[in-house]
Amino acid sequence: MLRRAFVSGWLLALWVLLMPSVGISHAADHRDAPNLNLENGGPRALDINDVYLFRSPTNANNVVMMLTVNPLIAPGEVVFFSSTGSYEFKIDNNGDVVPDITLNLAFTAPRGGKQEVRLNRIDGNGQPVQLARGQTGSNIAIRGGGQMRADVFDDPFFFDLDAFRGTAGRNFNDTNQVDFFKGFNTSIMVIEVPRATVKGSTNTITLWCRTLDSLGRQVDRMAIPAVNTAFIRPNRFIGNAPQGQDLKRAFNESQPVNDRTAWGNEVRNALVAFGRDPNTAAAIANVVLPDVLTFDVTNAGGFLNGRRLADDVIDIELNLITGGAIPTDSIPLNDKQFRNQFPYVAAPH
Ligand SMILES: [Ca+2]
Ligand SMILES: [Ca+2]
Numbered sequence: 338m339l340r341r342a343f344v345s346g347w348l349l350a351l352w353v354l355l356m357p358s359v360g361i362s363h364a365a366d367h368r369d370a371p372n373l374n375l376e377n378g379g380p381r382a383l384d385i386n387d388v389y390l391f392r393s394p395t396n397a398n399n400v401v402m403m404l405t406v407n408p409l410i411a412p413g414e415v416v417f418f419s420s421t422g423s424y425e426f427k428i429d430n431n432g433d434v435v436p437d438i439t440l441n442l443a444f445t446a447p448r449g450g451k452q453e454v455r456l457n458r459i460d461g462n463g464q465p466v467q468l469a470r471g472q473t474g475s476n477i478a479i480r481g482g483g484q485m486r487a488d489v490f491d492d493p494f495f496f497d498l499d500a501f502r503g504t505a506g507r508n509f510n511d512t513n514q515v516d517f518f519k520g521f522n523t524s525i526m527v528i529e530v531p532r533a534t535v536k537g538s539t540n541t542i543t544l545w546c547r548t549l550d551s552l553g554r555q556v557d558r559m560a561i562p563a564v565n566t567a568f569i570r571p572n573r574f575i576g577n578a579p580q581g582q583d584l585k586r587a588f589n590e591s592q593p594v595n596d597r598t599a600w601g602n603e604v605r606n607a608l609v610a611f612g613r614d615p616n617t618a619a620a621i622a623n624v625v626l627p628d629v630l631t632f633d634v635t636n637a638g639g640f641l642n643g644r645r646l647a648d649d650v651i652d653i654e655l656n657l658i659t660g661g662a663i664p665t666d667s668i669p670l671n672d673k674q675f676r677n678q679f680p681y682v683a684a685p686h
């Protein structure tokens with residue numbers, strides 16, 4: 338316990354040292370970069386929180402993919418998907434981390450509280466093929482099998498963020514466990530399709546998601562929880578002025594295929610700063626880079642095999658980063674029970 342207290346205090350001291358005082362909520366990927374920060378006037382609807390990928394519990398031949406955006410929606414707050422940008426699931430199915438299938442979702446401006454959504458599939462650099470079209474808030478059939486839905490739901494992510502940051506007088510050793518995301522909603526795109534429509538000659542695929550602005554520029558990307566938030570150095574600020582290169586933004590605008598070359602040093606250095614020896618740091622860096630979810634479409638297990646809704650990814654990553662010194666944030670599950678059928682996520686608060 339003494340060791341845990343020491344490491345925790347040391348980790349928190351490091352964290353406080355690294356944190357810019359701009360009120361960013363570092364989490365799975367919620368508000369990960371200043372240009373996505375609502376307080377700075379950033380595009381909240383293009384800020385990715387989380388990506389999920391798992392075998393359908395109701396049909397073993399189906400794969401479920403989810404992308405959550407719009408962090409920290411309060412109950413009753415009316416929030417929409419971007420109608421100027423778009424959302425993409427990038428699937429690699431031949432092991433080179435270069436996407437072979439893109440599933441693109443685009444939304445119209447809201448009318449009467451609803452948006453029209455179109456799902457297009459793009460194979461390689463080919464032409465888009467429309468797979469689905471319908472309204473937010475309804476299940477929409479997908480051509481070739483499966484269904485999709487886009488709506489506001491309970492945020493499925495759970496984490497004692499204040500204890501991690503050492504904010505609100507909290508730490509991992511106190512007796513007050515609080516899920517920072519309890520009671521908050523988020524905007525979610527849920528897609529369930531037959532695995533045969535996304536896999537290649539083997540059963541392994543990788544997935545990452547990205548958001549694009551109105552000019553088609555990549556704004557945010559995410560797959561493994563907390564890679565950008567935990568390992569990439571934040572901006573340093575003098576007053577409100579950012580100093581030097583915005584590494585978190587650069588990470589978001591880069592491609593996973595280049596991750597080990599571009600970000601390997603950054604992640605290894607962060608792990609050494611967290612107290613890991615260089616060899617262990619290098620091994621862990623090769624687990625979290627490239628930042629894609631790797632998934633056997635026949636395997637019902639969870640993270641690091643894809644990511645299921647209930648997987649305690651924070652505990653798994655705390656163990657990985659601290660070598661077991663901090664085994665848990667003591668938040669074992671979401672504040673709402675997940676559904677056992679499509680769309681699997683819980684109704685909004
Ligand atoms: Ca994000
Ligand atoms: Ca590929």
Ligand SMILES: [Ca+2]
Pocket residue numbers: 491492493494495518519520521671672673
């Ligand atoms: Ca929740």
Ligand SMILES: [Ca+2]
Pocket residue numbers: 495496649651652665666667668669670
């Ligand atoms: Ca936990």
